[in-house]
Amino acid sequence: MGSSKVADKHRVVIIGGGFGGLSAAKRLKHAPVQVTLIDRCNYHLFQPLLYQVATGALSPANIAAPLRNVLKNHRNTKVLLAEATRIDAAGRRVILSDGEIPYDTLIVATGASHQYFGHDAWEKFAPGLKTVEDATDMRRRILLAFEAAERERDPAKCAAWMTFIVVGAGPTGVELAGALGEIAHDTLKHDFRNINPSQASILLVEAADRVLPPYPPPLSAAARKMLARLGVTIRTGATVMNIEDGAVTIREGERTETIPTRTILWAAGVLASPLGRMLAQEAGATLDRVGRVVVEPDLTIPGHPEIFVIGDLSNFSHQTGKPLPGVAQPAIQAGRYVAKTIERRLRVEKIEPFHYVDKGNLATIGRAAAVADLGWLRLSGLAAWMIWLFVHLLYIVQFQNRLLVLMQWAWLYFTRDRSARLITGKNPLPLDL
């Protein structure tokens, strides 16, 4: 009797354990449904702090919460370490690389990764930052560049090792460039004997006419000042024309310049997850220019009220005429809305369209500096940084990690020492001098 009742329960399958998928799963804890959360990773990643792993301030485990652990008291929820390869919308099942799973309601929340605007060959020289492996690879490249510069006797080659180029001045690019400035000027100050790390050249290249383009202009100007103070050279209105082994070519107006560099970090261009294309093929969904799925006011796709698309994979333009930004808040709110909608449907209650409440935007620029756009209040400097710090600590999923992150930030603040400066992965020797 009990087991047949369980088998009859409405089956909700969630693909993706990021901010959107996890918030939907959490909100469904007491709903009369059976939840299966599928992810390729065994952890939820707190992506806003990934740049701190890439720059040696935090360890991967500090920003990654095991999904099973987060959901262990959700007795109606299963976590599945698996990769969804196809969505059979007609048959209502998700095809995995090693099995399949049927659903009554599907929530697709597989996010986005970076893109190179058709220049996929650039990826090898200019890695992006979306996964833990990306972050440890970036950390490795940054630290190895200083090691190689210390060993290199040829001044021109040494200068190329000491040149760091960040492409894209959105929040990630600004945060990376700011952290690089701190590494060069503070963290590594006394570490080397042949080079002076503070002479490193850190370039932030942005095609728009200002840094942090989605922010109000006064905050962009404030961010520019803070970056300059950290020794970051800003090149706005500059387009990347080519990236090859050892050099980046940029164009500013009529002028084209090729800059020798051994470290290029990519923080531009977003491309939605390939499951979007799957939904276009199998369920007739419409995609936008970067592959996001255009959704209805209730976050479903036309003709498929049983399929929700949320987070960075979704294009919800009903509220402002523009898609919601690809940050944590829209995904979290959409996840909660979808969970509530599923419950209301089961109770045959009225369903309101999704309404996003913009709580504002925050970006940090090194030590004790940030910009905050709360809509009703715009702040920069220490006050914005305090808000940034508080909000980020609050949203880290596990309590232990909140303490560990706070402790490491306090340490970083007072000593400017980044302890997670490990070069890990494949043997880096001999150095490519």
Add this chain to the structure above:
Amino acid sequence: MGSSKVADKHRVVIIGGGFGGLSAAKRLKHAPVQVTLIDRCNYHLFQPLLYQVATGALSPANIAAPLRNVLKNHRNTKVLLAEATRIDAAGRRVILSDGEIPYDTLIVATGASHQYFGHDAWEKFAPGLKTVEDATDMRRRILLAFEAAERERDPAKCAAWMTFIVVGAGPTGVELAGALGEIAHDTLKHDFRNINPSQASILLVEAADRVLPPYPPPLSAAARKMLARLGVTIRTGATVMNIEDGAVTIREGERTETIPTRTILWAAGVLASPLGRMLAQEAGATLDRVGRVVVEPDLTIPGHPEIFVIGDLSNFSHQTGKPLPGVAQPAIQAGRYVAKTIERRLRVEKIEPFHYVDKGNLATIGRAAAVADLGWLRLSGLAAWMIWLFVHLLYIVQFQNRLLVLMQWAWLYFTRDRSARLITGKNPLPLDL
């Protein structure tokens, strides 16, 4: 004048930034010498806690201190990220994979790795634990085994995923088996829906007739009891005959048994670093059965008073007739002795032979349990664990890491939660079901 004085300074080259090499470098801070410390890694690794990274209790950065950071205030010391491939004893220079470096005095401290007693094919199925990469690979295998068991429908295959075999019951094997017991019984208790992690079978296989063979028999008996309490099955007097994909064959007396398992952890067999063979070829050094360099009472090699060999790579048998154990204390004391000897030689003072002071041995067996053999005092249980905890915290090189480790241990003690449970590295999907 100043620069010619520097150029004339006695050049000390240290290969290896482990306990031996680092303690020599630290002790030479104020000596009138030029020190170069060469290591393949950019960090000093606190190897005694590596098993805690392998079992998800700590992050790699918590037990790794960047060598440049540790030695940043040693103005007479350079750190070189490089691999020593050859020692030219006649020409007094170390050949690197990307250069060379001359020395007046050489300290070789490159340690040891694990060996498979001629069965190198076993390594693929039974990885050892010597590097950060080994530890994250072991963590990945342990966590993926539970994930695969959760997915596997075939009971026999599921049982093989739920069987963990640790080969070798020295301190590392005992500590790994104890931590596995805790993971199965406590950490993962509520994480799965199809399997019960506490039904995992954890086997500790040892050829000798008791666990912790170098310890006094009463402490071995105590360790055995503590391991049994954690659900570890102990097979002493058992020899590993074969390891293949999915199974281990062991022999106990006349009886041979093949045990299906998907996770085999190797904690047996030590093999000295290949630089020992180099010293045999180039400087006529004598090696013992496991490749260690037999050293004189002053830790030099015969005929080469300018070459010291210390730590796990050295066989110093003058004190007890047996080589010193391959743990941190003999390496640290030898490093300090060599530094002092170099200073005394420069001052043309009398040199005493090396004398090792045995401060005792400690091994931990899970939560609040350990054995301690301090020579004059033998302890097991909580008291031994308190000593273990205090000593290990004390010897962690960086103050920040001491705090981070203490905090994570306190968390582990009270909640039994291991937060660093990330499956990282190459894409693990599809699972090998």
